[in-house]
Amino acid sequence: MSESSAASEFSGPTEPKAPAEAKAGPVTAPSADGTGGRPRPSLAARIASRSGGGVLRVFLILMALLWLTPTLGLLASSFRDPGEMTESGWWTVFTEPSQFTSELYSTLLGNDTITDALVNTIWITVPSTVLVVVFGAMAGYAFAWMDFKGRDWWFVAVVGLLVVPIQIALIPLARLFGDIGVFGSIVGPILFHVGFGLPFAVFLLRNFFAEIPRELLEAARLDGAGEVRLFFTVVMPLAGPALASLAIFQFLWVWNDLLVALIFTDTSSQPLTVALTRETRAFSQNIETLAPGAFLSLVIPLAVFFAFQRQFVSGVMAGAVK
Amino acid sequence: MSTPAVSAGAAGPAGVPPAKPRKSVLGTKPGVVVLFLLPALIMLGALVVYPIGYSVWRSLYDETGDGFVGLGNYGDVFTDDATFTALKNTAIWVAIAPALVTGLGLIFAVLTERVRWQTAFKLIIFMPMAISMLAAGIIFRLVYEADPDQGVANAVVVGVHDTFVESTAYPKASAPNWSDMEGPRAKGPYTTKSTVSAGEPALLPLVGLPPDKVPGDPGPAKAAEAAGDKITGTVWLDFQKGGGGEKGVVDGKESALPGVKVEAVKDGEVVASATTGDDGTFALPKEADGAQLRLPASNFGAAYNGLDWLGPSLVTPAVIGAYAWMWAGFAMVLIAAGLAGVDRNLLEAARVDGANEWQVFRRVTVPLLAPVLVVVFVTLMINVMKIFDLVYIIAPEPVQDDANVLALQLYLVAFGPRADYGLGSAIAIVLFILVLPVMIINIRRLRKEGPR
Numbered sequence: 001m002s003e004s005s006a007a008s009e010f011s012g013p014t015e016p017k018a019p020a021e022a023k024a025g026p027v028t029a030p031s032a033d034g035t036g037g038r039p040r041p042s043l044a045a046r047i048a049s050r051s052g053g054g055v056l057r058v059f060l061i062l063m064a065l066l067w068l069t070p071t072l073g074l075l076a077s078s079f080r081d082p083g084e085m086t087e088s089g090w091w092t093v094f095t096e097p098s099q100f101t102s103e104l105y106s107t108l109l110g111n112d113t114i115t116d117a118l119v120n121t122i123w124i125t126v127p128s129t130v131l132v133v134v135f136g137a138m139a140g141y142a143f144a145w146m147d148f149k150g151r152d153w154w155f156v157a158v159v160g161l162l163v164v165p166i167q168i169a170l171i172p173l174a175r176l177f178g179d180i181g182v183f184g185s186i187v188g189p190i191l192f193h194v195g196f197g198l199p200f201a202v203f204l205l206r207n208f209f210a211e212i213p214r215e216l217l218e219a220a221r222l223d224g225a226g227e228v229r230l231f232f233t234v235v236m237p238l239a240g241p242a243l244a245s246l247a248i249f250q251f252l253w254v255w256n257d258l259l260v261a262l263i264f265t266d267t268s269s270q271p272l273t274v275a276l277t278r279e280t281r282a283f284s285q286n287i288e289t290l291a292p293g294a295f296l297s298l299v300i301p302l303a304v305f306f307a308f309q310r311q312f313v314s315g316v317m318a319g320a321v322k
Numbered sequence: 323m324s325t326p327a328v329s330a331g332a333a334g335p336a337g338v339p340p341a342k343p344r345k346s347v348l349g350t351k352p353g354v355v356v357l358f359l360l361p362a363l364i365m366l367g368a369l370v371v372y373p374i375g376y377s378v379w380r381s382l383y384d385e386t387g388d389g390f391v392g393l394g395n396y397g398d399v400f401t402d403d404a405t406f407t408a409l410k411n412t413a414i415w416v417a418i419a420p421a422l423v424t425g426l427g428l429i430f431a432v433l434t435e436r437v438r439w440q441t442a443f444k445l446i447i448f449m450p451m452a453i454s455m456l457a458a459g460i461i462f463r464l465v466y467e468a469d470p471d472q473g474v475a476n477a478v479v480v481g482v483h484d485t486f487v488e489s490t491a492y493p494k495a496s497a498p499n500w501s502d503m504e505g506p507r508a509k510g511p512y513t514t515k516s517t518v519s520a521g522e523p524a525l526l527p528l529v530g531l532p533p534d535k536v537p538g539d540p541g542p543a544k545a546a547e548a549a550g551d552k553i554t555g556t557v558w559l560d561f562q563k564g565g566g567g568e569k570g571v572v573d574g575k576e577s578a579l580p581g582v583k584v585e586a587v588k589d590g591e592v593v594a595s596a597t598t599g600d601d602g603t604f605a606l607p608k609e610a611d612g613a614q615l616r617l618p619a620s621n622f623g624a625a626y627n628g629l630d631w632l633g634p635s636l637v638t639p640a641v642i643g644a645y646a647w648m649w650a651g652f653a654m655v656l657i658a659a660g661l662a663g664v665d666r667n668l669l670e671a672a673r674v675d676g677a678n679e680w681q682v683f684r685r686v687t688v689p690l691l692a693p694v695l696v697v698v699f700v701t702l703m704i705n706v707m708k709i710f711d712l713v714y715i716i717a718p719e720p721v722q723d724d725a726n727v728l729a730l731q732l733y734l735v736a737f738g739p740r741a742d743y744g745l746g747s748a749i750a751i752v753l754f755i756l757v758l759p760v761m762i763i764n765i766r767r768l769r770k771e772g773p774r
Contacts, residue, residue: 056433056436056437057437059433060433060434060437060443063430063443063447064442064443064446064447067446067447067449067450067647067650068446069465069474070461070462070464070465070474070647071449071450071461073461073464073465073474074457074460074461074464077464085472086472087471088471089470089471089472089474089477090464090472090474091474091477134361135361135362135365136362138357138358138359138361138362139358139359139361139362139363141358142355142358142359146354146355146358148352148355154359154363155768156765156768156769158362158366159764159765159768160761160764160765161366161370161371162761162764163704163757163760163761163764164370164374164754164757164761165707165708165729165750165753165754165757166708167708167710167729167732167749167750167753168373168374168377168750168751168753168754169369169370169373169374169377170732170733170736170737170746170750171373171376171377171380171736171743171746171747171750172372172373172376172377172380173369173373174736174737175376176368176372176373191365191369192369194365194369195365195366195368195369195370196369196370198362198365198366198370199366199370202362227351227354228354228357231358252452255454256453256454256455256456256457257454258454258455258456258710258711258714259710259711259729259733262733263733263737273454273456276456276460277456277714277715280459280460280463280715281719283463283718284467287464290460291460291464293460294456294457294460294461295457297453297454297456297457298452298453298454298457301452301453301454302449302452302453304452305449305451305452309445312452313448313655
C-alpha cells in the first residue's frame with residue numbers, strides 16, 4: 001500500500017465500478033491521489049490515516065474471521081470422529097487431524113429419512129421454480145406489451161401483493177389443501193410457493209420486458225410472428241439474465257423454506273429442512289445427524305451462490321422484500 | 323442487470339424503472355391476453371388474495387370456528403400471556419435488529435471501499451444470505467453450546483475471562499478427613515479444629531485432585547517457615563502420583579495450590595485473610611494469632627463456564643446476533659451500490675475544506691446515502707417482523723416462551739396442540755397490518771413512476 005495515499009485508497013476500488021459522472025469529473029482522478037496541485041493533506045494527517053489503514057485492515061480481517069467461524073465450526077464438526085464430539089471442541093481438529101473422518105456423512109447418506117427428504121426437496125423445488133418462471137414470464141409479458149383495459153391497475157394490484165406475509169395464508173391454505181386433498185403431499189408447498197413467488201416474478205420480469213426495444217418486437221412482427229411465437233422466440237431468449245436471477249432466487253427461497261413445508265407436508269413428503277428440524281428438538285444427541293445434514297442442505301445454495309454470483313446478488317437484492 | 327459481481331445490486335426492492343408509454347405490438351386479441359394472464363391471476367387469486375379475505379373473516383370467530391367473537395381474538399393478542407410476550411419480543415426485534423444490521427452494513431460498505439481485497443471480504447460477509455435459516459440456526463446452536471469445550475462463543479468468553487481474571491478455583495479439591503480440618507465432603511468451607519499461633523506453621527493439606535489436573539501446573543509446595551509474630555502455613559495437594567510421601571507432611575514433591583484464600587476466624591468473625599503464593603505458602607498478620615483458619619467455599623466453587631447464551635435472558639440477543647450474521651451482507655451490498663453512485667467530488671470538496679474523515683462520513687456520506695439506508699432499513703423491518711425459523715431452531719424448547727415472536731406464536735397457536743385458528747388468524751392479520759404501510763408506499767411509487 002506504500003505507493004498510494006489513504007485518499008486514493010478511499011476512492012480507488014479495484015473494480016471499475018465508479019459511476020460515469022465521477023470518472024468524467026474534471027479533477028477527480030488527479031486530486032484523489034494528492035498529486036494534482038490541490039493542497040496535499042499535512043504529513044501528520046497522512047501518517048495518521050495510513051496507520052489507520054493498518055488498524056482498518058486488522059479490523060476487517062477480524063470481521064471476516066468472525067463471519068467465517070460459525071460455518072467453519074459446522075463443517076469441522078461434520079467431519080469429526082463422533083466419539084470426540086462431546087470430548088473437545090471442533091477447533092481441535094486442526095491440531096489433531098487424526099479426528100478427521102467422513103464417517104458421519106456415510107451414516108447420513110445411509111439414513112433413509114434424510115435421503116428421502118433430499119429427494120422431496122428436489123421434487124418440491126424444481127416444479128415451484130419452473131412454474132413461477134413460466135407463469136411470471138407470461139404475465140410479465142402481458143403487462144409489458146399487451147393492450148387491455150385496466151392493464152396498469154392490474155399490475156399495481158399484483159405489485160401490492162409483494163409484501164403480503166406468507167403467514168397470512170398458512171391457516172386458509174391448510175383448510176383449502178385439506179378440502180382438495182393435497183394436504184400432506186408435496187403439492188401443497190409447490191402451490192404455496194408458486195402463489196407467493198408470482199408477485200415478485202411478475203414485477204421483475206414485467207420491468208425487464210418493458211426495456212426491450214420496441215423495434216425488435218416490431219421487426220419480428222413484420223416477419224409474421226404471432227404473439228405466442230414472438231414471446232417464445234424473441235422475448236424469452238432476450239430475457240435470459242432476468243429469468244436466471246428470478247430462477248435462482250425462487251430456487252433458493254423454496255430450497256431453504258422451512259415454515260411452509262413444516263405445515264403442509266407429512267413425514268413421507270417432508271423436505272430436508274423439515275427432516276432436520278425434527279432432529280433439533282434433542283440437539284446434543286442428534287448433532288451427529290444435524291452437523292452433516294445442515295451442511296448437505298447448505299452446500300447446494302452455496303454452490304449456486306459461487307457459480308452465479310451476479311444473478312444471485314441481483315435476485316436476492318430485488319426479492320429480499322418477501 | 324449489468325451489475326458487477328457482489329458490488330452492486332438491483333435498484334432496490336421497490337425500484338421500478340420508469341416505464342415508457344408502450345402499445346401492443348400486435349393489436350392483441352383478448353383471447354391471447356387471457357391465455358397469458360390467466361395462470362398467474364388464478365394462482366394469485368386462490369393462493370394469496372383469497373387467504374387474506376379468509377383470514378380476516380376467520381379472525382372474528384373462536385377456535386372451533388362456530389362462535390362469532392368479534393374483535394375478541396385481537397384483544398387476546400394483548401391479553402394472552404404467551405402471545406403478548408411474542409408481541410413484545412417482536413417489538414424488541416424491530417427496535418434492534420434492523421438498526422444493527424443497517425449499521426453493520428454501512429460500516430462494512432464504507433470501510434471496504436478502502437481495501438483491495440474488498441471483493442473477497444464482501445463474498446465472505448454475503449455468503450450467509452445463501453443458506454437457509456434452518457442451517458444458520460443449527461450453526462448457531464453449535465456456536466452457543468454452553469460447554470466451553472464445544473461452543474465457540476463460550477470458549478472465547480472463558481478464554482478472555484481467564485486471561486484477565488486468574489482462575490483460582492479448585493472445584494474438586496477437599497480436605498481429607500484425617501486432617502485437622504472440618505467441613506462438608508466437598509465444596510468447603512473447611513475450618514481447622516485447633517487454633518494457630520505464631521511460630522508454628524499451619525499445614526492445610528487438600529486432596530481429591532489428580533496432580534496433573536492442577537490448573538496452571540504450579541511447582542512443588544514448600545513447607546512454610548516461622549516468621550516472627552506472623553502466622554504462616556502451607557496449602558498443598560497432599561498426594562503424589564504413584565503413591566509415596568507421608569500424609570500431612572510437605573515432602574517437597576507434592577504440588578502447591580497457589581491462589582487459595584485463607585481466612586483467620588475468631589468467634590465467627592474474619593480477622594485477617596491471605597492468599598497462598600506460588601509455592602503454596604501464606605502469611606497472616608499477627609492479629610490472626612489464636613484464630614482458627616478457614617478455607618472459604620469460594621476456593622472450591624465451579625470454574626467460570628461462560629455465559630448462558632440460550633438461557634431466558636440472553637436468548638433473544640443471541641438469536642438477533644445470528645440474524646445479523648445472516649443479513650449484514652445484504653445491507654452491505656445494497657449500501658455499497660449506493661456508495662458507488664455518490665459523487666466523489668462532494669467528498670473531496672469537504673476534505674479540501676478541512677473536514678476529517680469522520681466529519682466527511684457523518685456530514686456528507688451518510689446524508690447522501692440516506693435513500694439507500696431507508697430502503698435497507700424498511701426491508702429489514704418487514705423481514706424481522708416475520709422472523710420464524712431462526713427463533714424456532716435456536717431457542718431450546720424450555721426457553722421457547724421467552725424467545726417467542728409473533729410468527730412463531732402463530733405457528734404454535736394454530737398448528738400446535740391449541741389448534742386455535744381464530745387467534746392464529748388474528749396474529750396473521752396483525753402482521754399484515756404492520757406491513758400494510760410498505761405496500762401502500764410501493765403502490766404509490768409505482769403509480770407516480772408508471773405511465774401517466
